[in-house]
Amino acid sequence: MSTRYLWCSSILLPTGWAESVLLEMDVDGKLSNIVVGSTEQQKALADEHITGVAVPGMPNLHSHAHQRAMAGLAERSSGEQDNFWSWRSVMYQMLEQIGPDQLYDIARMLYLEMLQAGYTHVAEFQYLHHDRNGNMYDNPAEMTLQCLQAARDVGIGFTALPVLYRYGGFNSLPSTKGQSRFVTGCEDYCLLWHKVAEALKSNEILGIAPHSLRAIDQTLLSEVLKQLEGVHPIHIHIAEQKKEVEDCVDWSGMRPVAWLMEHFEIDHQWCLIHATHLDYAEKIQLGTSGATAGLCPTTEANLGDGLFDMQVSLEQDGRFGIGSDSQISVSVTEELRWMEYGQRLSLHQRNVIADHKKHNGHCGTFLYQKAISGGSAACGFPLEGLAIGATANFVVLDKDHPRMAVDDCDSLLDSWIFSAGDSAISCVYINGRKVINQGQHTAQEEIVNRFQNTLNQLKQN
Ligand SMILES: [Zn+2]
Structure with missing residues (x-):
């Protein structure tokens, strides 16, 4: 050619x-x-x-492919007060059923929907590693490789983010039965990571994804970052839920973003997913760190997470990008629209995410270019x-x-x-x-x- x-x-x-x-x-x-x-x-x-x-094309900086199988199926009240944690129990039950072949079919459908909705690249944050009994597959990277194959077969660009998940909660709590398919230590994780690396083509990207502060501890993440020195992008869920912030404070005396900034060097190679519950000092830290805030407004709304403070981020010229996360909605326009609408509803203002000096104040172009910029950094693009x-x-x-x-x-x-x-x-x-x-x-x-x-x-x- x-x-x-x-x-x-x-x-x-x-x-x-x-x-x-x-x-x-x-x-x-x-x-x-x-x-x-x-x-x-x-x-x-x-x-x-x-x-x-x-x-x-928009990079989708945060996807859990398997969650596509339950999109729209957790919208029925249990009679109790439903929240993120009750949704997570439903999700754990669903994913018990999913093997490699099923994951391929689900991911291929999802990535097709992404292309149709304007995403041309996906960062797959995959934590479903092991078989239904919690044992490693013959190839420890089996599940991430199924997603990779699905991406190749529909033609969407791919950043693999195999997930490091070790504990069931802060303070190195033991993992639960529902988490047995996710759990790896440093050695298993690095083995899995190298298996993904072996399979990648030159245009595909491989990063690292410590799941959350709930699922790792300082020693484990430090060891993995040492073993895989220089690898980026690095993605982590952070401060998605108020309970998570309270648990982090109980454990360490610090809020999650403050703890992360204190113990690791956070820069433009990092992407902090959600970051919805930050105090003012953490917002300034995030905005000035160069890290991307990975925002998923339709999932954050669906799960009752919270709203990112866009005003402080814009004042710091902070980076942000969008992801479809739980796949409750797969649409570039819907994520961007709800990112702006969330700000309008909380501030009682209009045209919040805009720059009056650029694009004559047009919200659409500003939102789009900011999300391209943050999404590109988060997916590991050089440009x-x-x-x-x-x-x-x-x-x-x-x-x-x-x-x-x-x-x-x-x-x-x-x-x-x-x-x-x-x-x-x-x-x-x-x-x-x-x-x-x-x-x-x-x-x-x-x-x-x-x-x-x-x-x-x-x-x-
Ligand atoms: Zn997520």
């Missing part, structure tokens, strides 16, 4: 909106040149002409957005959609995020090649059928 060219009438580049752009890609689908304001002669070189509005050297992963929006009848690209992004939603995505390109065309994948029917059969099987068990 030789060099490939695509021509776009309008595209969002790291430098802003550009018109009549010729993208040149190498054999690996990486951008080798970008010509803005291309001539008719240059346009004629293109293998394909894209007349919608192109935007960089952000559609820059030369980056992978040509992008989404094409239908500018003729009835909810997108506007004259400029910033207004079009506002309309997409706040009004039109997923139905305005016409095509998705990965490595410069179309994988979603008018909402459909070439293997759509087979993927959906396999997924439905798997769900039926799980229900019968």
Whole structure:
């Protein structure tokens, strides 16, 4: 295969909106040149002409693929006061049933949905490692590798985040029976990690994911970071629930983010997932550390977690990105919309996540570019957005959609995020090649059928 060219009438580049752009890609689908304001002669070189509005594909920085199997199935009151912890018990029961083949079918369906919803890369935070009896599979990385294969088969980019999970609670509490499929010590974890590393191709990324302060202790994480020195990105769930903060204070006298910052060197290579319950000093620490806040507004709403304080983050020029986490919703626009709506509901204001100096104050473009930037760092990309050297992963929006009848690209992004939603995505390109065309994948029917059969099987068990 030789060099490939695509021509776009309008595209969002790291430098802003550009018109009549010729993208040149190498054999690996990486951008080798970008010509803005291309001539008719240059346009004629293109293998394909894209007349919608192109935007960089969104990295999904936080996914637990297996939770897709229970999306929407925990919305019935138990008669008690339901909360995150009661949801977690339901989730543990469900995942007892899932083996490698089932995980592949579930992950493939999920990653297809992600592509259709504008995500072009997924960071898979996988903690379901062992078989139903808690024993290692022949290949200890079996479950992460099933997710990797599913990602390859639908064509979405992949960052593997095998999870380090050792304890059942703060102060090195023993793990419970429901956690037996997750648990590893340092040696097992490093073995598993190296098995993932062996399987990866050059365009796939591998980080480390200590599950939470509940599930590790200082000695264990220090040892793993020593054994896998220099590996990043590093993701951890933090301060998702008030009870978790109280338990952390009871154990250590410190709140979770303060404890983490005190005991480990937190920088741009880290991603702190949720970070919804922080005091003011922790918010400043997070904002100035360079770490990404990994926010999953639809999951955080669904689980009754809490709201991230965006105002303090913006004052510190803090990083944030989005993830679909529990998969209750898989939609770039819905995550971004609810990120802004959460702030509006709590502050009784409008257009909170905006910069009046940039994009004429348009919320949509600002939100989108901030989430691209944070998501790129969190997924371990060396570059952000559609820059030369980056992978040509992008989404094409239908500018003729009835909810997108506007004259400029910033207004079009506002309309997409706040009004039109997923139905305005016409095509998705990965490595410069179309994988979603008018909402459909070439293997759509087979993927959906396999997924439905798997769900039926799980229900019968
Ligand atoms: Zn999570």
